[in-house]
Amino acid sequence: MKISINLASQPFRRDRPMILASVAVSLLLVGTLAALIILARADNEQLADIRKEVGGLRTQVAGLAKQQHEAEAVLRQPRNAEVLETSVFLNQLLYRKGISWTRILSDLEKVMPPNVKVLNIRPSISGQGQITLGMIVGAEGPTQVIALYKAMEQSPLFSGLMQPQYTPPTQADPLFRYRFTVNYAQKL
Numbered sequence: 335m336k337i338s339i340n341l342a343s344q345p346f347r348r349d350r351p352m353i354l355a356s357v358a359v360s361l362l363l364v365g366t367l368a369a370l371i372i373l374a375r376a377d378n379e380q381l382a383d384i385r386k387e388v389g390g391l392r393t394q395v396a397g398l399a400k401q402q403h404e405a406e407a408v409l410r411q412p413r414n415a416e417v418l419e420t421s422v423f424l425n426q427l428l429y430r431k432g433i434s435w436t437r438i439l440s441d442l443e444k445v446m447p448p449n450v451k452v453l454n455i456r457p458s459i460s461g462q463g464q465i466t467l468g469m470i471v472g473a474e475g476p477t478q479v480i481a482l483y484k485a486m487e488q489s490p491l492f493s494g495l496m497q498p499q500y501t502p503p504t505q506a507d508p509l510f511r512y513r514f515t516v517n518y519a520q521k522l
Contacts (some may be wrong), residue, residue: 472509
């Protein structure tokens with residue numbers, strides 16, 4: 335029987351592959367660090383350009399706000415205030431006259447289930463020209479009104495169904511009454 339004995343005080347180790355792998359990883363990390371530094375500098379340069387543009391836009395907004403304030407000050411003078419009020423009143427009147435009742439009823443007819451009755455329609459116009467319909471409908475049961483809600487949600491003419499409230503039937507009124515508000519897409 336032969337026993338191999340290593341009598342060296344420090345046995346032979348294979349360190350060269352480990353050292354080469356460590357050097358390669360270190361070089362890779364240094365390269366990645368250099369790339370990140372370059373990208374950070376480029377990002378800072380872009381941010382400086384964007385900040386400069388934002389500063390210019392803020393200056394423009396401030397100038398326009400000053401012009402608007404000056405124009406409003408002229409309009410608010412006592413001699414011009416009456417003309418402004420008349421103009422606002424006439425514009426609101428023209429907007430209200432621009433609502434086509436025939437078109438509203440025709441569009442409602444397309445989405446209205448047969449067992450639902452329209453009891454009240456109240457159109458209003460927002461500052462952006464959006465028409466909102468305040469409606470009260472009546473039905474013998476809630477399922478018909480739910481069908482109306484679904485049909486309105488699927489229609490491109492109606493959106494943003496808000497504040498559905500209902501009143502249960504009474505002896506004097508056998509219908510469930512539902513009050514809600516919906517945005518209407520009619521162009522003025």
